[in-house]
Amino acid sequence: MKNILIIKLSAIGDVIHALPVAAAIKKTWPDCHLTWVVSPIAADIVKNSPAIDNIIIFDRKKLNSLSSFIKYIRPFSHQLNVRHYDVSIDLQGLLKSALVAFLAHADKKIGYADMREGSFLISSPVKGSHQRGHIIDRYLDTAAALGCAVEDVVFPLGITLSEKNKALSLLSENGLTIESRYIVFIIGANWPNKRWPTAYFSQLAEWCKNHRLTPILAGAGKTDKVSAVQIKSSASDIDIIDMVGKTSLKELAYILQNAVAAVGGDTGSMHMAAALNCPAVMVMGPTDANRNGPYRQPENAIEVGYPCRHCWKRKCRFQRDCLAAIKPSRVITKLENILEGGCHSTILCPESTK
Missing domain, CATH: 3.40.50.2000 (Glycogen Phosphorylase B;)
Structure with missing residues (x-):
């Protein structure tokens, strides 16, 4: 070829x-x-x-x-x-x-x-x-x-030195280093029913505080910025770092690559976290974890119990907040297992040579 x-x-x-x-x-x-x-x-x-x-x-x-x-x-x-x-x-x-x-x-x-x-x-x-x-x-x-060997799954994202340095600078501006213990909250998603309630992220931030973990909010766009304000206002006594709209995709990738974990719905940044071997606790409702869950981390997918789950619809026909059925306690259980068990087996992601 x-x-x-x-x-x-x-x-x-x-x-x-x-x-x-x-x-x-x-x-x-x-x-x-x-x-x-x-x-x-x-x-x-x-x-x-x-x-x-x-x-x-x-x-x-x-x-x-x-x-x-x-x-x-x-x-x-x-x-x-x-x-x-x-x-x-x-x-x-x-x-x-x-x-x-x-x-x-x-x-x-x-x-x-x-x-x-x-x-x-x-x-x-x-x-x-x-x-x-x-x-x-x-x-x-x-x-x-086509005759390719596919056993060793590699995600060639190609994070450049410039992107790493910008990510490090952003962490430094917020009093963190790449070695700091932080969890990234991916607070948005394109589909409304893929977004976990902001009140739940606020509760999760309280758990982070008690475990000496710094929550970082990540996302982009007006909706995510509004959500970030809501999360911070509901947890005003907690040091929550708002990076919504402040990173490029690859800068966020480097931050995710070194995070204790990431939490969010079925959305691009969460899949990027899984690709980088960051433990990705994914809350899911309209989509199927078997098809779209965090890759090679099936234990970190949490699905709603509704019989209509996996509907693949952008809007709930029952007019309910689908992911509200997944309470913070279930995410906390996953995070505690991650803290106790350490990292997953490595899924390689080579650096860019360009």
């Missing part, structure tokens, strides 16, 4: 899940040229990865009208076809990724097991031994189908 194309556009957590495919390919064919097509929102995840040679940005918003489609698609197609690909791997499995695969004209086109929106008409779905397993293993089935 000389030229290989991976198509995984978004979201952040999904792109993190797909990274081991790039690592497996590079390990099998170290001299191959690997191109990754990604959406703007998730581009930082693949930037500077030691397993990826070229990144092409695909902006779905440019296709919202016929005129913008015509204006955008020709230069995008030209950029895509600078190389002739031996194989394209569609790990998105949707109409938009099928368009990219079609335009790429690879000799062989494959995709992962759960392809939808007609994408299976362009790329052949690979239904391997993990078809009903974790999404990372489903993606790796595509690499295995």
Whole structure:
């Protein structure tokens, strides 16, 4: 294999899940040229990865009208076809990724097991031994189908020295070092029903204080900033560090890599924590831990007891706060087990050489 194309556009957590495919390919064919097509929102995840040679940005918003489609698609197609690909791997499995695969004209086109929106008409779905397993293993089935060894799962995030230094500086501004005992609270998520109640994070901060652990709030956007204010105001006597909106993804990655643990819902930063071997206590309701839980940490997933769990809906049809059913005591039990048991077996994440 000389030229290989991976198509995984978004979201952040999904792109993190797909990274081991790039690592497996590079390990099998170290001299191959690997191109990754990604959406703007998730581009930082693949930037500077030691397993990826070229990144092409695909902006779905440019296709919202016929005129913008015509204006955008020709230069995008030209950029895509600078190389002739031996194989394209569609790990998105949707109409938009099928368009990219079609335009790429690879000799062989494959995709992962759960392809939808007609994408299976362009790329052949690979239904391997993990078809009903974790999404990372489903993606790796595509690499295995090409002849790659997939036993050693590696997440080639590529955290640069600059990103590490910025993370260290941010910790220092808040009276911490990388050796400090801190827990990262991932307080937001794209779906409202993937967000743990702010009142519960405040209660968890009290537990942290009693165990000499510093809680760090992480997230981005207006909703997370409002949540951070609520958490801090409900626990005003506790030293809670608010880093919402203050880190890049890779700077947060370095902070997570050295954390005692992370707590949050099924969202990108929590999957990044799991990829970095940070114990990730994930509270889950609308999504399935078997498919989307913290990778190789099934013991750290907490699911609601509702019979409607795994509904995969962004809004609850019963109008309830789904994750409110998971009380802080259950998360605390997991954290106490983590403190007693130490770290998990290592899931490698090589540094960037770029």
